[in-house]
Amino acid sequence: MVRRIQWSGHACPIARAVDVLGEPWTLLILRNATTGTTRFDDFRAELGIADNVLSTRLAKLTEAGLLARVPYRDGGRTRHEYRLTQAGADALPVLLTLAAWGDEHTSAEPPAGRMRIVHRTCGARTRPATSCDECGRPVQREDMLWYRPWRSKEPVPLVEPVG
Amino acid sequence: MVRRIQWSGHACPIARAVDVLGEPWTLLILRNATTGTTRFDDFRAELGIADNVLSTRLAKLTEAGLLARVPYRDGGRTRHEYRLTQAGADALPVLLTLAAWGDEHTSAEPPAGRMRIVHRTCGARTRPATSCDECGRPVQREDMLWYRPWRSKEPVPLVEPVG
Numbered sequence: 001m002v003r004r005i006q007w008s009g010h011a012c013p014i015a016r017a018v019d020v021l022g023e024p025w026t027l028l029i030l031r032n033a034t035t036g037t038t039r040f041d042d043f044r045a046e047l048g049i050a051d052n053v054l055s056t057r058l059a060k061l062t063e064a065g066l067l068a069r070v071p072y073r074d075g076g077r078t079r080h081e082y083r084l085t086q087a088g089a090d091a092l093p094v095l096l097t098l099a100a101w102g103d104e105h106t107s108a109e110p111p112a113g114r115m116r117i118v119h120r121t122c123g124a125r126t127r128p129a130t131s132c133d134e135c136g137r138p139v140q141r142e143d144m145l146w147y148r149p150w151r152s153k154e155p156v157p158l159v160e161p162v163g
Numbered sequence: 164m165v166r167r168i169q170w171s172g173h174a175c176p177i178a179r180a181v182d183v184l185g186e187p188w189t190l191l192i193l194r195n196a197t198t199g200t201t202r203f204d205d206f207r208a209e210l211g212i213a214d215n216v217l218s219t220r221l222a223k224l225t226e227a228g229l230l231a232r233v234p235y236r237d238g239g240r241t242r243h244e245y246r247l248t249q250a251g252a253d254a255l256p257v258l259l260t261l262a263a264w265g266d267e268h269t270s271a272e273p274p275a276g277r278m279r280i281v282h283r284t285c286g287a288r289t290r291p292a293t294s295c296d297e298c299g300r301p302v303q304r305e306d307m308l309w310y311r312p313w314r315s316k317e318p319v320p321l322v323e324p325v326g
Contacts (some may be wrong), residue, residue, distance in 0.1 A: 006211070007187075009272030011313035013265030013291065014194050014258055020269070021261065022187040024170075031177050048169075065268070087268045093260035095177055097293075098184065101257060102176030105228070105250045106183070109172030128176065130260075130293060131301070138294070150174035 020064045021091060025049055025057045027098065030084075030091055033067060035146060036159045038081040058082055066091065068162050089161035092141055099128030113149030120145065183227045184254060188212060188220050190261070193247075193254055196230060198309060199322045201244035221245055229254065231325050252324035255304055262291035276312030283308065 007019035021027060025047070032046055044054055061067040066088035069080050099115055116125045117132075120143045124134030131138050145155035170182035184190060188210070195209055207217055224230040229251035232243050262278055279288045280295075283306045287297030294301050308318035 009270070011271045011275035012194075012311065013262045013269070013278050015191065015265070016269040016271070017261040017265030018187050018190050021264065022185065022190050024181050024185040027181050027185050028178060031175075090267060091264055094257065094264060097256035097260045098180040099176045101184065101254055102178070102180030104253060106171070106176070106179040108174045108179070112174035115176050148175065 083162040116147040118145035118155045246325040249324045279310040281308035281318045
């Protein structure tokens with residue numbers, strides 16, 4: 001892609017980040033990896049993404065160091081799963097600021113319950129953000145649950161990044 | 164685009180935001196609009212983007228309400244420029260979190276001075292973020308300058324959104 005050659009070493013950090021993260025499927029794969037999806041078949045089923053597109057995006061995210069390709073045993077076979085790394089986990093603020101913008105400026109059709117962040121430290125259920133509406137403090141990754149009523153009545157914790 | 168039909172009314176605000184913002188050129192157009200670019204020819208020259216791609220992206224951003232198409236007089240002719248709206252200005256945290264990720268996890272080649280945010284209220288020059296490294300407080304849009312040494316020795320203020 002011409003685009004990668006242009007932007008990967010660009011002086012502007014926004015351009016360099018866009019080179020890795022600025023693509024729809026990439027952002028949605030990272031979103032799902034953030035709440036614990038690791039396996040090809042699960043990403044495919046959850047996202048409704050074509051096999052070849054998913055393969056390409058997972059390979060790019062692995063190459064860029066946001067996911068780690070880790071072997072696991074499936075019956076007698078060795079397969080690979082994709083685990084979120086620290087660099088992948090560090091994209092969380094990008095996902096949260098996207099969520100905040102989407103929450104503010106777009107709406108679900110048909111209407112759906114809103115995404116909220118549960119801040120474990122103070123107990124509040126706040127809007128997607130990097131700081132808490134209620135206590136004003138920064139919400140650390142480990143103190144955060146994602147509440148998405150259209151998926152589950154139970155807020156889910158975020159995965160711990162690997163190595 | 165199939166993608167828009169799938170995501171524009173999705174229950175997940177990240178998916179809805181990605182539907183509008185999750186595209187490389189769109190994010191770079193918004194970045195440049197944030198520091199005051201308004202005219203087609205200027206976007207084209209600054210971004211090195213093809214005319215037809217730029218037209219499509221500007222139309223989509225206008226339709227989605229992030230840019231407003233505003234007439235201006237150019238000699239005897241009426242032309243149009245693209246001004247950042249409040250919804251476009253509200254994408255600033257997305258740009259800042261992308262910048263923070265890019266600053267942390269990628270590097271310029273050849274090396275370039277780093278992007279910094281000048282926080283006018285406390286005077287500090289901090290990393291791209293939504294709160295100040297120095298005083299810890301949230302950095303409001305109007306209290307922020309962007310310092311990008313590869314472009315200029317002078318930090319630049321961000322534009323005020325229209326209407």
